[in-house]
Amino acid sequence: MKINQYNTTPLKAYSENVAKSAAGKAQSQSQSAAPSRDVVNVSAQAKLLGAARQTATESPDTREEKVRELRDQVRAGTYKPDIRKTALNLVREEVDFLS
Structure with a gap:
């Protein structure tokens, strides 16, 4: 029985394809690894909420x-709370919330 009877070129072609695909991945990763900038926009309401907090x-x-x-x-x-003042404050808060 001969061990070297079969041609090894199919294995060589496979290893070359693996090497090429690895090189292609490395190149695409280096291109996509370029620094990208993330942008955050904060609304005026969020700024106001942050200041209040x-x-x-x-x-x-x-x-x-x-x-x-x-x-x-x-x-x-x-203790006698002013019911009218309490009601007006509740309504004012709701109106401000809807605006």
């Missing part, structure tokens, strides 16, 4: 004196 995080959490005063009024039964 930053202001909220930088401000103190509660106004302790005001909270204590309201708590005492509720406990004493003397």
Whole structure:
């Protein structure tokens, strides 16, 4: 039995094709690896929201004196919220939200 009986050119052709395809991939990757710039556009509303969020995080959490005063009024039964003012503020917030 001869081991070298068969021609090795089919294997050689396969290895050449593999090498060519690897070189082609490397070239296409180097072309696509060119630096591309990502662009982010931020709307005016998003900027305003960001500024509001930053202001909220930088401000103190509660106004302790005001909270204590309201708590005492509720406990004493003397807390009388202005229903009209509350309703107007709720409606104004909705109108501002829709605008």
